[in-house]
Amino acid sequence: MLRCRDNSIYTGITNNLDNRIETHMSGNGSKYLRGRLPVELIYKEDFSSRSSASKREIEVKKLNKREKELLIKYANQL
Secondary structure, X not given: OEEOOOOOEEXXXXXXXXXXXXXXXXXXXXXXXXXXXXXEXXXXXXXXXXXXXXXXXXXXXXXXXXXHHHHHHHHHHO
């Protein structure tokens, strides 16, 4: 998950996190992020397959912002 300049949270998947963040920061990534740069990586999970990552992405995207913030907070306490 990325925190945007406007404090919104963007959720996505990739198999190369550093490259994907660089693409977003250059303005060539998601349309959603283009007007909300810069972004900061605030949470990530690793998966062994794209299928499992996609399933988790759908679950996380269904969370409201408060629930996402709690997920991030909990993960940072571990």
